[in-house]
Amino acid sequence: MINKVKASLSEKVLLIFLILLIVVTFGSYFLLKDKCLFVKNVDPNKISFTNTENIAIMNVECGNVIIELDPITSPNSVQRFKTLIKNGSYDGSTFYRVIKNTLIQAGDIEYGNINDLNYTKIGTGKSGLGLLKSELSDEFQFKKGSIAFARKDDFDTEDSQFFITLKDIPIYQGEYTPLGKVIYGMDALEKIKSGNKSSYVLRPDYINYLKLLD
Numbered sequence: 001m002i003n004k005v006k007a008s009l010s011e012k013v014l015l016i017f018l019i020l021l022i023v024v025t026f027g028s029y030f031l032l033k034d035k036c037l038f039v040k041n042v043d044p045n046k047i048s049f050t051n052t053e054n055i056a057i058m059n060v061e062c063g064n065v066i067i068e069l070d071p072i073t074s075p076n077s078v079q080r081f082k083t084l085i086k087n088g089s090y091d092g093s094t095f096y097r098v099i100k101n102t103l104i105q106a107g108d109i110e111y112g113n114i115n116d117l118n119y120t121k122i123g124t125g126k127s128g129l130g131l132l133k134s135e136l137s138d139e140f141q142f143k144k145g146s147i148a149f150a151r152k153d154d155f156d157t158e159d160s161q162f163f164i165t166l167k168d169i170p171i172y173q174g175e176y177t178p179l180g181k182v183i184y185g186m187d188a189l190e191k192i193k194s195g196n197k198s199s200y201v202l203r204p205d206y207i208n209y210l211k212l213l214d
Helices: 009-033 075-086
Strands: 055-060 063-069 097-099 103-106 146-149 162-165 177-184 209-212
Touching: 055 075, 063 075, 075 177, 075 209
Parallel strands: none
Antiparallel strands: 055 063, 055 209, 063 177, 097 103, 103 162, 146 162, 146 177
16 A cells, blocks of 8 residues: 655745746746837827827837927928828838937838848938938927937938937937927837847837828
8 A cells, every 4th residue: 555645844835936936937938028018008099189280100019109290490301201101101110220228210211111121221211302401400409209300421411211319318409300209108119129239220120100190
């Protein structure tokens, strides 16, 4: 006859500890894998806007980003931005340049779309609408969430590419053409994949769609 061996108290405690450890390990894995878990998605239908004609909605992996455009400061640039939005030019545009906790950049229509990404030419693409003259402002402050047209080293070379600041960058004041500011959804932007050691982000995040509220 085989006698049953009862587990000691210490063995039971150890078993429970191992089970909890496995549960926590697997739980942490799935939590870390879902980078958008704690990002609150913004529903523009639940927000009352006073300036609806200058509101843009950018949808990214972690939710909606609401942008308020500033046509008073830079009328021609904002008009170009709106035209590209209406044309759907920014849909699928990758965040190919991301400086962690500093800024994200997208808008290369020619070489930076997720469906036709060209790493050898990205950042040099054109919209086909021609270059714009810089519309600089000494009044617009580049606070966290500011959005502006990117340019080459020279002024008057803005086209379609834009960046959004993830922190205050006062030295950009009077140096770049402002387009407006993010008023909701900064936490979604802060989850955008950043680069490692390469010049551009490999397998970058991208804009699902960018549209005007009206």
